[in-house]
Amino acid sequence: MKSNKKKYRICELVELQLATSYGWEKTIDGCLVQCLLIYHEHEVVSYLNRCPHTGVNLDWIPHQFLDSQSEFIQCAMHGALFTIGNGVCIHGPCVGDRLQTIENEIIDNTIYLIL
């Protein structure tokens, strides 16, 4: 069965490596899609930029998704902390919930999201 998913170019891998975290948004088929990408342990992880607690964006400063120690993804609204590698909330009002993973692919050092 053919997938309707498309690849969207985000940035060069080195740009994410330097920034560590990056927010991206695009209107697709009339819907605003907001995602975040993090360079973590030599891999790119990507999630929807939506807190499972209330559905708001996680960042209050653009592209800043990590806590002060860069150990967890942090929601700016109520401080929930999510494990970077799997998006599971380990502290805050939505413990046990998880961020929605978005598939990504790196081709020739360019990062793409697959949506």
Ligand code: FES
């Ligand atoms: S909205 Fe994210 S922790 Fe409440």
